[in-house]
Amino acid sequence: MIAFERVTKRFGPWTAVNDVSFTVGEGEFCVLIGPSGSGKSTLLKMVNRLVAQDAGAIRVAGEDIAGVAPEELRRRMGYVIQSVGLFPHWTVERNIATVPVLLGWPKGRVRDRVAELMDLLKLDPGRFRDAFPHQLSGGQQQRVGVARALAGDPPILLMDEPFSALDPITRDTLQGELANIHRQTRKTIVFVTHDMDEALRLADRIAVLEHGRLVQCATPRDILTRPARDIVRDLVGREEWGLKRLAVETVGDRARPADGTSAPPPGEPLPSAAPLRRALSEMVARGTDRLPVVDEHGRPAGVLHLADLVRP
Amino acid sequence: MIRNRVLFVLAAAAVAAAAALPFLSFAPNRLLSGRGVPLSAALDLPWGLALLPGGVLLAAPFLRPSRGVLAAGAAAAILFAAGLLWLAGHHAAHLGASASAAARASFGSGFWVMEAAALLAALDGVRRLGLAPAPRVAVGMGAALLMAAPLAAGHLDQLSILKEYASRRDVFADAVVRHGVIVAAALVPTLLVGVPLGVLAQRRRAVGRLVFPVLNVVQTIPSIALFGLLLAPLSALAGALPWLGISGVGLAPAVIALTLYSLLPIVRNTAAGLDGVPEPVRQAAHGMGMTPAQVFLRVDVPLALPVFLSGLRITLVQAVGLAAVAALIGAGGLGAIMFQGLFANALDLVLLGAVPVILLAVAVDASLRLVTAMIGAAVGAFRGRHPA
Numbered sequence: 001m002i003a004f005e006r007v008t009k010r011f012g013p014w015t016a017v018n019d020v021s022f023t024v025g026e027g028e029f030c031v032l033i034g035p036s037g038s039g040k041s042t043l044l045k046m047v048n049r050l051v052a053q054d055a056g057a058i059r060v061a062g063e064d065i066a067g068v069a070p071e072e073l074r075r076r077m078g079y080v081i082q083s084v085g086l087f088p089h090w091t092v093e094r095n096i097a098t099v100p101v102l103l104g105w106p107k108g109r110v111r112d113r114v115a116e117l118m119d120l121l122k123l124d125p126g127r128f129r130d131a132f133p134h135q136l137s138g139g140q141q142q143r144v145g146v147a148r149a150l151a152g153d154p155p156i157l158l159m160d161e162p163f164s165a166l167d168p169i170t171r172d173t174l175q176g177e178l179a180n181i182h183r184q185t186r187k188t189i190v191f192v193t194h195d196m197d198e199a200l201r202l203a204d205r206i207a208v209l210e211h212g213r214l215v216q217c218a219t220p221r222d223i224l225t226r227p228a229r230d231i232v233r234d235l236v237g238r239e240e241w242g243l244k245r246l247a248v249e250t251v252g253d254r255a256r257p258a259d260g261t262s263a264p265p266p267g268e269p270l271p272s273a274a275p276l277r278r279a280l281s282e283m284v285a286r287g288t289d290r291l292p293v294v295d296e297h298g299r300p301a302g303v304l305h306l307a308d309l310v311r312p
Numbered sequence: 313m314i315r316n317r318v319l320f321v322l323a324a325a326a327v328a329a330a331a332a333l334p335f336l337s338f339a340p341n342r343l344l345s346g347r348g349v350p351l352s353a354a355l356d357l358p359w360g361l362a363l364l365p366g367g368v369l370l371a372a373p374f375l376r377p378s379r380g381v382l383a384a385g386a387a388a389a390i391l392f393a394a395g396l397l398w399l400a401g402h403h404a405a406h407l408g409a410s411a412s413a414a415a416r417a418s419f420g421s422g423f424w425v426m427e428a429a430a431l432l433a434a435l436d437g438v439r440r441l442g443l444a445p446a447p448r449v450a451v452g453m454g455a456a457l458l459m460a461a462p463l464a465a466g467h468l469d470q471l472s473i474l475k476e477y478a479s480r481r482d483v484f485a486d487a488v489v490r491h492g493v494i495v496a497a498a499l500v501p502t503l504l505v506g507v508p509l510g511v512l513a514q515r516r517r518a519v520g521r522l523v524f525p526v527l528n529v530v531q532t533i534p535s536i537a538l539f540g541l542l543l544a545p546l547s548a549l550a551g552a553l554p555w556l557g558i559s560g561v562g563l564a565p566a567v568i569a570l571t572l573y574s575l576l577p578i579v580r581n582t583a584a585g586l587d588g589v590p591e592p593v594r595q596a597a598h599g600m601g602m603t604p605a606q607v608f609l610r611v612d613v614p615l616a617l618p619v620f621l622s623g624l625r626i627t628l629v630q631a632v633g634l635a636a637v638a639a640l641i642g643a644g645g646l647g648a649i650m651f652q653g654l655f656a657n658a659l660d661l662v663l664l665g666a667v668p669v670i671l672l673a674v675a676v677d678a679s680l681r682l683v684t685a686m687i688g689a690a691v692g693a694f695r696g697r698h699p700a
Binding site for chain 2: 074079081084099102
């Protein structure tokens, strides 16, 4: 859906993005991650031409975006930023309606679309439709920000650290809702963050950037099991590395298949789809080193030993 | 126990003025200086009752400033101010009845001090009440009507300032119109040049660094000096191009000088208003796919408007005042009446020019404040988080 082809951007003597190539598939949730100054945000802004690349090309649905008028291109992509940037002189309804109005939709259709989005983002229309942004909490403002980005029903959503400024509880809720929205709508999402937990939770694929270069582009699981460089380990956090790795692998990946001879260990069995992290937690809580495993139909599927967790 | 120091000082000043300063001044004709008439001499019944609200004003500084006390104090102050006018008009008529037609009764220093104290007390009370724009305007209009009523009823006709007016009705009306024309004529080029310059100064720092020092220097040139500086080049221009219809004196230099003074607040507030538009909002507007023109018209303009309007207010109030000085170079207007009075040593004639200038400035200030507050309320809220 979005193809970066040897994209480079320089600001004076400093190279913000250096020869980056990768592709974001249709319907994929791709997270760009890296430390400050790694060029992740610059890379995102090149997709909707808020920043122009110095070399290379970006294709959206096969079309080189350099040949599309910036305004037209941007109306086809939702855009959410950390500081939200709601229009303070417009009501919530008018804010959400921004792109549909720019696209010249008829009034009735705009109204219906706003109502639909307020529902999707769990914003009570009676309370918020005519409210002004300053009357909303930070979390509510960003809900409006996401609704505004989705309003024109764009196939692509660009999100630049949208939840970084929120408190942990609100952030957690909004991450969950974004994951739901992605499941329901299958939009192609490019999401910038510096928080690896957020990336691991949301991403289908994670692109790790350092000093403007693409270090690794892989699934959360591959990032944790086969980190390409030290920077990837640093981003995950070395102290919790093992636990996070356990979180992306399932019980079914490591359990020993039932051999049919010995009886399964006692206790409530774990589903094979459960993360290994939960298995470890159960073992510690129950004071055992073996757990029975069942498949998705509840049939016995084997046994998980503590030793299986540490097998390389 | 003094609960409201502002009100206490004003009340004390009014009491001192009532006791020690002349309420009216009475002269056999307009050229002789008059003798003072104390307030006590003017306090005959029943007209003296008009000053009764003053009693509330004397008590108010010692009461806990609840909303009720504040409202009563403000109302009493307005009634007292109007009562002073009524009483002055009445006593002037009384004095005039037993003197020749040339005799003049005019406001004394005691009247001015008490009137000023009353109006300031009213202003202080209204401000402390924290009224919304609409009720604030209603109070202002009510006070203005109360003060205008004795004027319209002819009750003040025996005061010398109105005798001066009676003998100059046509000149006065022309002067008011002319004053407005000077201000309006300066406003048009100010906006045409100032607004684009302000936008440019905000977008290109280099332009701002060039423009603001120049405009600041212009602002420091005394107005009379600026009129003088314009005299020579404009005379030369008029001589070279007579078909332009301008000359070194009159309307042209007045409008040019006023425009030069007016540019600074307009350019500065246009730039400051645009500077106040949060960068994320602008970035979001671009990111949503607004064209640069749409970003300017739908985001920049409405969000910068309140600050721009306060610049316009400063400009207009300043221009109304400066236009009075422009009479010195023959531009006409209310200043012409003022200077005529100054040169003839006729104080009441000076007042006939000066008082309308003040009223005009106050009216412009109040109406633009109202518009700014209303737009600020519409733009929401935005004001709530970023107080101007």
